[in-house]
Amino acid sequence: MAGVVQRQLHLNAFLMEAGHHEAAWRLPQSNPRADFDLAHWIELAKLAEAAKFDSLFLADGPSLTGTGEFRPPGQLEPLTLLTALSQHTSRIGLIATVSSTYNEPYNLARRLASVDHVSGGRAGWNIVTSAGADEAANFGLVDRPNHALRYERAHEFLTVAKALWDSWETEAVLADKSTGRYADPTRLHAVDHVGGHFRVAGALNVERPPQGHPLLVQAGSSEDGRNFAARHAEAIFTAHQTYGRAAEFYRDVKVRARAAGRNPDSVVILPGIVPFIGSTEKEAADLARQFDDLRVPEYGLAQLAWNFETDPSVFSLDEPLPDFILARPELEGSQSRSDLIIELAVRENLTVREILSRLGGGRGHFTFVGTPDQAVDTIVSWFEGGAADGFNIMAPALPSGLETFIEHVLPILRSKGLFREDYQGVTLREHYGLPTPANQFHAIAD
Numbered sequence: 001m002a003g004v005v006q007r008q009l010h011l012n013a014f015l016m017e018a019g020h021h022e023a024a025w026r027l028p029q030s031n032p033r034a035d036f037d038l039a040h041w042i043e044l045a046k047l048a049e050a051a052k053f054d055s056l057f058l059a060d061g062p063s064l065t066g067t068g069e070f071r072p073p074g075q076l077e078p079l080t081l082l083t084a085l086s087q088h089t090s091r092i093g094l095i096a097t098v099s100s101t102y103n104e105p106y107n108l109a110r111r112l113a114s115v116d117h118v119s120g121g122r123a124g125w126n127i128v129t130s131a132g133a134d135e136a137a138n139f140g141l142v143d144r145p146n147h148a149l150r151y152e153r154a155h156e157f158l159t160v161a162k163a164l165w166d167s168w169e170t171e172a173v174l175a176d177k178s179t180g181r182y183a184d185p186t187r188l189h190a191v192d193h194v195g196g197h198f199r200v201a202g203a204l205n206v207e208r209p210p211q212g213h214p215l216l217v218q219a220g221s222s223e224d225g226r227n228f229a230a231r232h233a234e235a236i237f238t239a240h241q242t243y244g245r246a247a248e249f250y251r252d253v254k255v256r257a258r259a260a261g262r263n264p265d266s267v268v269i270l271p272g273i274v275p276f277i278g279s280t281e282k283e284a285a286d287l288a289r290q291f292d293d294l295r296v297p298e299y300g301l302a303q304l305a306w307n308f309e310t311d312p313s314v315f316s317l318d319e320p321l322p323d324f325i326l327a328r329p330e331l332e333g334s335q336s337r338s339d340l341i342i343e344l345a346v347r348e349n350l351t352v353r354e355i356l357s358r359l360g361g362g363r364g365h366f367t368f369v370g371t372p373d374q375a376v377d378t379i380v381s382w383f384e385g386g387a388a389d390g391f392n393i394m395a396p397a398l399p400s401g402l403e404t405f406i407e408h409v410l411p412i413l414r415s416k417g418l419f420r421e422d423y424q425g426v427t428l429r430e431h432y433g434l435p436t437p438a439n440q441f442h443a444i445a446d
Helices: 038-050 078-086 105-118 133-137 147-166 223-232 243-259 281-293 297-308 335-347 352-359 372-384 400-408 410-415
Strands: 010-015 055-058 093-099 123-128 173-176 181-183 215-218 235-238 268-277 366-370 390-393
Touching: 010 038, 010 235, 010 268, 038 055, 038 078, 038 400, 055 078, 055 123, 078 093, 078 105, 093 105, 093 215, 105 123, 105 147, 147 223, 215 223, 223 243, 235 243, 243 268, 243 372, 268 281, 268 372, 268 400, 281 366, 297 335, 297 352, 335 352, 366 372, 372 390, 372 410, 400 410
Parallel strands: 010 055, 010 390, 055 093, 093 123, 123 215, 215 235, 235 268, 268 366, 268 390
Antiparallel strands: 173 181
């Protein structure tokens, strides 16, 4: 039909030090100190921008990852890193993970607004509620707040942050040298929020961000997480092992968004994919095996125990998951990720050793092993079949895995008209096809 615009994929480059595979740092070509090497991050950001990715994304958490014995345990603070990367890029979106549990609305709203300003409207916030007890200990707590309470706090946190971003109307700044009036005080608004978790006066001391507010991203798939995403998220990063599970999640969140009074098309759902790409199936399998051979089982066991809030000693490498794990104990951490691991283990009748192998590349995200054409077939089937609006590309090694995806997969997607040849907009919202949100205080001033 004339005039119909073909729907296109949204692709996000999920960056992680030397790569997403837990053994990526051990590869001969890898930089084992990539975590704190700014030049490495700049190279990745430029690579993703040259390929016209919608955005790049940094995960984060306010604690060491593991003990540090088998994998780099630290990382640069993401808003600081993205501010640096914003000065070496001009179009690609910049999304940082920041916890709502261990921050305060005023300070974080200010930092995110600042990144949006210095980047020219390219900031995004991946809102997490922080699942780990070790994170709570770094903030003087005996244990983390319970799951429901963390999401309740996150909802109020975001309500306050949105009001703070709106507290300067666009017309507030006059900068009139002739009259000496810099701003119109009637267009600067006190938030005056008093709630169950926060008391915030406002206004913010940073003017309204170029995007209205940063793109809001969410990554939880639990019941609380889905409800939160349906109310607030503009993009969702999610993990699924099968098309069926991804499609169920996609349908469910879109229905919840509509029930919350939102346009479901304004919620962009991006499952993670860890691509091992080879010119032949054998080459791809050999590449995946190279990574797998470098894994240290002790590290994988520690991560598995962390997911299930238990001790590594309860697992036997050549046995299935213990019965008490298969019974799905109620957890205060990431319930959805733990359920994903159990489903994977039961569906494929895996031993613990085999589970660790399957989780080594992407911690539960979908791992693809095959040729570029097969990768495109998988991506298109999820995209056109109602399981995804795009994907979080999680290269097993960086920069090599991202380079392979760009050089061999993107050209096929472009030949099908499924991915942009060039950026059409400037801001992250424009890349995602999302409007600038209306200012909630604007009608008051008018």
